[in-house]
Amino acid sequence: MFNTKSFLSHVFLFEALSEKELEELTFFCSPKKILKDELLFSKGQIVDSFYIVAYGKIKIFRLSPNGDENLIHIQREGDLIAEAAIFDDERYPANAQALEESLLVKISADHFKNILKTNPHLCFKIMSAYAKRLRLFAKKIQDLSLNDIKGRLANFLLTESEKNIVTLSMSKKDLASSLGTIPETLSRTLLFFKKNNLIEEVDGKIIIKKSQELKDFIN
Amino acid sequence: MFNTKSFLSHVFLFEALSEKELEELTFFCSPKKILKDELLFSKGQIVDSFYIVAYGKIKIFRLSPNGDENLIHIQREGDLIAEAAIFDDERYPANAQALEESLLVKISADHFKNILKTNPHLCFKIMSAYAKRLRLFAKKIQDLSLNDIKGRLANFLLTESEKNIVTLSMSKKDLASSLGTIPETLSRTLLFFKKNNLIEEVDGKIIIKKSQELKDFIN
DNA sequence: CGTTGCGTTGATCTCTATCAAAAAAGGTGG
DNA sequence: CCACCTTTTTTGATAGAGATCAACGCAACG
Numbered sequence: 223m224f225n226t227k228s229f230l231s232h233v234f235l236f237e238a239l240s241e242k243e244l245e246e247l248t249f250f251c252s253p254k255k256i257l258k259d260e261l262l263f264s265k266g267q268i269v270d271s272f273y274i275v276a277y278g279k280i281k282i283f284r285l286s287p288n289g290d291e292n293l294i295h296i297q298r299e300g301d302l303i304a305e306a307a308i309f310d311d312e313r314y315p316a317n318a319q320a321l322e323e324s325l326l327v328k329i330s331a332d333h334f335k336n337i338l339k340t341n342p343h344l345c346f347k348i349m350s351a352y353a354k355r356l357r358l359f360a361k362k363i364q365d366l367s368l369n370d371i372k373g374r375l376a377n378f379l380l381t382e383s384e385k386n387i388v389t390l391s392m393s394k395k396d397l398a399s400s401l402g403t404i405p406e407t408l409s410r411t412l413l414f415f416k417k418n419n420l421i422e423e424v425d426g427k428i429i430i431k432k433s434q435e436l437k438d439f440i441n
Numbered sequence: 442m443f444n445t446k447s448f449l450s451h452v453f454l455f456e457a458l459s460e461k462e463l464e465e466l467t468f469f470c471s472p473k474k475i476l477k478d479e480l481l482f483s484k485g486q487i488v489d490s491f492y493i494v495a496y497g498k499i500k501i502f503r504l505s506p507n508g509d510e511n512l513i514h515i516q517r518e519g520d521l522i523a524e525a526a527i528f529d530d531e532r533y534p535a536n537a538q539a540l541e542e543s544l545l546v547k548i549s550a551d552h553f554k555n556i557l558k559t560n561p562h563l564c565f566k567i568m569s570a571y572a573k574r575l576r577l578f579a580k581k582i583q584d585l586s587l588n589d590i591k592g593r594l595a596n597f598l599l600t601e602s603e604k605n606i607v608t609l610s611m612s613k614k615d616l617a618s619s620l621g622t623i624p625e626t627l628s629r630t631l632l633f634f635k636k637n638n639l640i641e642e643v644d645g646k647i648i649i650k651k652s653q654e655l656k657d658f659i660n
Numbered sequence: 661c662g663t664t665g666c667g668t669t670g671a672t673c674t675c676t677a678t679c680a681a682a683a684a685a686g687g688t689g690g
Numbered sequence: 691c692c693a694c695c696t697t698t699t700t701t702g703a704t705a706g707a708g709a710t711c712a713a714c715g716c717a718a719c720g
Contacts, residue, residue, distance in 0.1 A: 295580060306572035309565040339561040346528065346557075349564065352571035353529035359578035360534060364503050364511045366585040367621030370677095370707070395666065402586030407708055409668055441505040589675070589709095614698065626676055628700055667716080674709075684699065690692090 224276065226251050226327055233274055233300065234355050238347040250333035254326045256280075262318035262326070263304070269312055271328050273303040278324020284316050296321065308335065366402055368441045374401045375411050376436040379421065379428060388428040445470050445546060448495055452519060454566050462556060469552035473545045475499075481537035481545070482523070488531050490547050492522040497543020498610065502618075503535045512619040515540065515611055521570060527554065540611065585621050587660040593620045594630050595655040598640065598647060607647040 227248040230236050236244065253276070256262060262273065265284060273280075275297050282294045282303070294316055297303050307314055308331040338345050365377055378401060382388045390397065398408040412428075415421045420436055422429040430436065446467040449455050455463065472495070475481055481492065481499060492499075494516050501513045501522065513535055516522050526533055527550040557564055584596055597620060601607045609616065617627040631647075634640045639655055641648040649655065 295576070295583070302572075306569050306576065309569035309572065335561075335565070338564065342558045342561070342564070345561065345564040345568075346554075349567055349571065350528040352568065352575065353525040353527075356525045356571065356575055356578065357529060357534050359575065359582060360503075360513055362582055363513065363578065363585065364505070366582065367511050367618075368505050368509050372707095393666070399586070404709065405667065406669085406710085410708090413668085441509060591675095612698070623677065624699065625678085625701085629676090632700085661720105663720085664718085665716105666718100667714105669714085670712085672710085672712105674707105676705105676707080678703105678705080680702085680704105682699105682701075684697100686695100686697075688693105688695080690694100 224253055224325065226253055229276055229327060230274070233302075235302065235305075235348060235351050238351055239344070243341075243344055243347075246337060247329075247334070250330045250337075252328050254328045256320045256324050256326060258320055258322050260320050262320065263314050264317045265314055267314050269304065269307045269314055269331055271330050272305040272308050272334075273318075273326040273328055275299055275301050275303065276325040276327060278326075279321040280324055280326075281319050281321050282316050283319070369439075371401065371403050371407055371411050372414070372439040373441055374403075375408070375415070376439040379430060380433060380436060380440075383428075383430055383433075386430040386433065388430065390426065390428070443472055443495065443544065445472055448546060449493075452493055454493075454521070454563070454570065456566075458560070458563065462560065466548070466553070466556055469549040471547050473547045475539045475543050475545060477539055477541050479539050481539065482533050483536045484533055486533050488523065488526045488533055488550060490549050491524045491527055491553070492537075492545040492547055494518055494520050494522065495544040495546055497545075498540040499543055499545075500538050500540050500611070500615065501535050502538070510618050512611075512615050514619075515615075517610070524567070525571065525574075588658075590620065590622050590626055590630050591633070591658045592660055593622075594627070594634070595658040598649060599652060599655060599659075602649050602652075605649040605652065607649065609645060609647070 227244055230248060230251065231239070231244055236247065239247065254273070256278070262280060277299055280297045280301075280303060282297060284292045284294065286292055303318055303326070304314060338348070365374055369377060378397070379388050382391075392400070394408055395405050398405045401408065412421070412423070415436070416423065418435075420430070420432045422431055446463060449467060449470065450458075450463055455466065458466065473492070475497070484503060496518050499516045499520075499522060501516060503511045503513065505511065522537055522545070523533055557567070584593055588596060597616070598607050611619075613627055614624050617624045620627065631640070631642070634655070635642065637654075639649070639651045641650060
């Protein structure tokens with residue numbers, strides 16, 4: 223069964239919120255299921271809420287005057303939808319449509335802003351969550367533009383490891399994709415590290431044997 | 442003569458401030474002129490202020506241990522610099538350097554935070570700015586992990602173009618860096634597009650001749 | 661059991677970084 | 691305005707990294 227509060231506590235924007243703040247927020251949220259191809263909102267509608275994707279895929283797009291679709295992005299699990307709009311615009315700047323059956327958490331814009339208005343402390347937490355995430359993304363961009371796959375994998379292993387052990391939280395297929403490569407290459411790169419005795423793989427966990435040498439692959 | 446208060450009143454971030462608040466803010470601001478190639482701050486320095494560009498261009502970039510440059514973005518008139526840093530760590534996450542002579546307004550982080558505490562509307566603007574930048578970063582990450590150089594360049598040209606004309610705001614060297622490649626490859630990819638009659642280059646400006654075909658290179 | 665999706669391995673080919681060098685563009689000082 | 695130097699941009703040749711295509715083992719699952 224889907225638990226809104228528990229879900230929200232894992233959304234990056236709300237990670238720093240206290241139990242009480244979370245409780246208050248949850249009060250103005252509602253889960254919203256949406257079927258494939260259904261429109262969530264369209265461009266020009268008055269903004270009354272923003273959304274967080276619990277699962278599924280939502281396409282954000284605009285239509286050009288001659289009817290061409292201009293895809294802006296696709297939001298998926300954990301991503302926010304239209305949260306920028308609630309702060310400045312009063313109308314949605316684009317259309318949102320489900321690419322597959324999806325579950326969203328809908329947050330009322332007015333209520334959310336009201337909570338924020340009366341609680342500067344909360345504002346700060348949210349802003350610092352944004353700042354943190356921005357920094358994370360900047361790092362990721364640097365990683366992608368400067369490192370090759372060995373470097374990116376080494377980077378991943380070293381940042382994910384706890385006491386030299388990495389427990390993969392996703393499939394290798396997804397890991398490959400998040401490293402900007404394909405499963406075959408990931409498999410080979412892991413093999414390369416294994417052959418050089420830098421890592422070991424034991425029932426799904428990766429053990430880092432020589433972290434310094436891994437570091438040397440990172441730019 | 443440059444008037445800080447009058448300038449600030451036109452910055453989107455401060456539109457919601459009252460005359461009195463503006464006065465107060467101005468008190469903690471100072472204009473700062475910076476010459477071409479001068480460093481504004483470097484990665485790791487303690488954050489005590491953030492900046493707004495009054496005119497000029499500031500390059501934000503990181504360096505890898507072996508000296509490779511990763512250009513994160515270029516900020517120009519009206520853009521904020523290091524505003525995320527004031528909520529996060531106490532150290533700048535990147536370097537900032539002037540591409541040309543520029544004028545900045547320097548705002549003390551501590552004082553700004555004080556004003557924020559009593560002004561939720563200002564908080565909202567900040568959040569909106571963060572949300573937009575975050576989206577930009579997310580797009581960049583997607584671009585870097587999914588597209589090859591042709592795709593990334595096509596993407597860049599199409600997003601930067603105004604009525605099919607792209608005016609480069611940076612050197613091709615910097616553009617290469619921001620696309621996650623090197624000048625040689627950028628030069629060749631431009632040549633490839635030219636040879637296929639998709640673009641044309643006339644005194645520093647790039648003219649897009651076939652935008653649909655450029656789009657086909659993007660994943 | 662057959663089916664389906666994931667992970668690994670192999671062979672091949674393409675793209676892009678690297679190295680080298682020339683051409684073009686930008687400053688600088690006389 | 692010119693000669694000179696530096697930096698950027700372009701072009702060429704080459705090597706290496708990684709994608710693609712194909713095939714197979716394996717586990718999960720109906």
